[in-house]
Amino acid sequence: MANNVFGIDLGTSNIKIYNRVDDSVMVEKNMIAIENKKTYFAYGDSAFDMYEKAPGNIVASYPVCNGVIADIKNMEVLLKYFINDLSGGNLKPADFYVAVPTDVTEVEKRAFYDLVKDANVKAKKIMVVEKAVADGLGMDIDVKNSQGVLIVNVGYDTTEVSILSLGGIVLSRLIKVGGLKFDEAIRNAVRKEFSLIIGGKTAEKIKMNLRELEKAGRPAVVYGRDIVTGLPVEREIPTDLVHQTLIENFHTIIDSVKVILERTPPELGADIYRHGIYLTGGAAQVSHLAALMQKGTGLKVNLAENPIESVARGLAKVIKDDNYKSVAYSIEGMGR
Numbered sequence: 001m002a003n004n005v006f007g008i009d010l011g012t013s014n015i016k017i018y019n020r021v022d023d024s025v026m027v028e029k030n031m032i033a034i035e036n037k038k039t040y041f042a043y044g045d046s047a048f049d050m051y052e053k054a055p056g057n058i059v060a061s062y063p064v065c066n067g068v069i070a071d072i073k074n075m076e077v078l079l080k081y082f083i084n085d086l087s088g089g090n091l092k093p094a095d096f097y098v099a100v101p102t103d104v105t106e107v108e109k110r111a112f113y114d115l116v117k118d119a120n121v122k123a124k125k126i127m128v129v130e131k132a133v134a135d136g137l138g139m140d141i142d143v144k145n146s147q148g149v150l151i152v153n154v155g156y157d158t159t160e161v162s163i164l165s166l167g168g169i170v171l172s173r174l175i176k177v178g179g180l181k182f183d184e185a186i187r188n189a190v191r192k193e194f195s196l197i198i199g200g201k202t203a204e205k206i207k208m209n210l211r212e213l214e215k216a217g218r219p220a221v222v223y224g225r226d227i228v229t230g231l232p233v234e235r236e237i238p239t240d241l242v243h244q245t246l247i248e249n250f251h252t253i254i255d256s257v258k259v260i261l262e263r264t265p266p267e268l269g270a271d272i273y274r275h276g277i278y279l280t281g282g283a284a285q286v287s288h289l290a291a292l293m294q295k296g297t298g299l300k301v302n303l304a305e306n307p308i309e310s311v312a313r314g315l316a317k318v319i320k321d322d323n324y325k326s327v328a329y330s331i332e333g334m335g336r
């Protein structure tokens with residue numbers, strides 16, 4: 001009974017759910033596909049497989065936008081599907097620990113609690129944990145005893161820059177730059193330089209393969225539609241063009257890290273200086289970002305080993321280790 005505990009990191013592109021029963025983290029696309037505006041057709045990774053490929057009567061969408069729940073009804077449906085799957089089709093009463101962003105309104109924060117409460121997943125207890133605190137725990141940082149930890153999570157829609165001290169958040173800022181902006185920059189550059197239209201998934205693949213391609217000294221080979229002839233063609237995209245086009249977004253992220261550093265109380269600076277920046281989130285892995293951040297801030301940059309799962313792994317620690325229970329809190333009844 002006590003084993004029925006889930007930890008949820010509701011990302012814009014990926015939902016991560018920690019399951020206490022087998023100590024595992026499920027990662028699936030946080031996406032739902034609906035047919036003819038009313039029938040649920042697919043969810044998770046299988047909905048994503050259809051994205052940009054499905055006929056017009058099937059619409060796939062992400063219910064979370066910019067880190068907050070935008071489409072409550074579909075998010076409830078999705079969450080129920082996932083929890084039901086993880087429970088082997090037999091939902092049992094369970095406790096839920098949900099990671100929430102810090103730099104959002106109280107109403108947006110409360111929506112994470114309401115989501116679990118209203119999704120019919122037999123929630124007994126619902127606790128929330130600030131995302132950056134979970135992130136820190138997931139990266140094995142002693143967040144409860146450190147005075148000054150700088151965490152940068154580069155996700156799909158957003159980047160969250162936070163300063164932690166003694167288990168709490170001192171400063172946090174959410175900016176609207178992440179992996180999606182990187183993909184869009186690549187699409188725009190390919191269109192401009194090669195008169196070629198490529199899909200979002202192709203752009204994402206170029207971004208994810210960039211490091212390997214650079215190492216091998218090979219260009220990215222892509223298929224797309226030629227703007228002039230309208231015909232499908234194959235083209236070679238030089239990695240240098242991809243790198244150049246991403247730099248502007250990298251600078252936006254690095255600038256927001258600098259702004260946070262400027263506002264950080266000086267007493268916390270020593271630990272930050274000693275340990276450097278903890279960089280995580282799926283899109284943190286993009287080639288050159290960590291190196292440029294190191295150069296731009298003068299601080300060491302520690303890239304997470306498993307950046308997509310760090311928040312969920314941190315929730316796992318809160319769930320399993322009584323020593324960390326105090327970072328979780330209840331918002332039941334608050335704001336109502």
Ligand SMILES: Nc1ncnc2c1ncn2[C@@H]1O[C@H](COP(=O)(O)OP(=O)(O)OP(=O)(O)O)[C@@H](O)[C@H]1O
Binds near residue numbers: 012282
């Ligand atoms: N190897 C890689 N290199 C570069 N980018 C990657 C890599 N693997 C995943 N990504 C990118 O990481 C992003 C997803 O990361 P993550 O799961 O942390 O985001 P999210 O939590 O869903 O989003 P958000 O935090 O904005 O709500 C996508 O944009 C994806 O393209």
Ligand SMILES: [Mg+2]
Binds near residue numbers: 010011153155
């Ligand atoms: Mg995220």
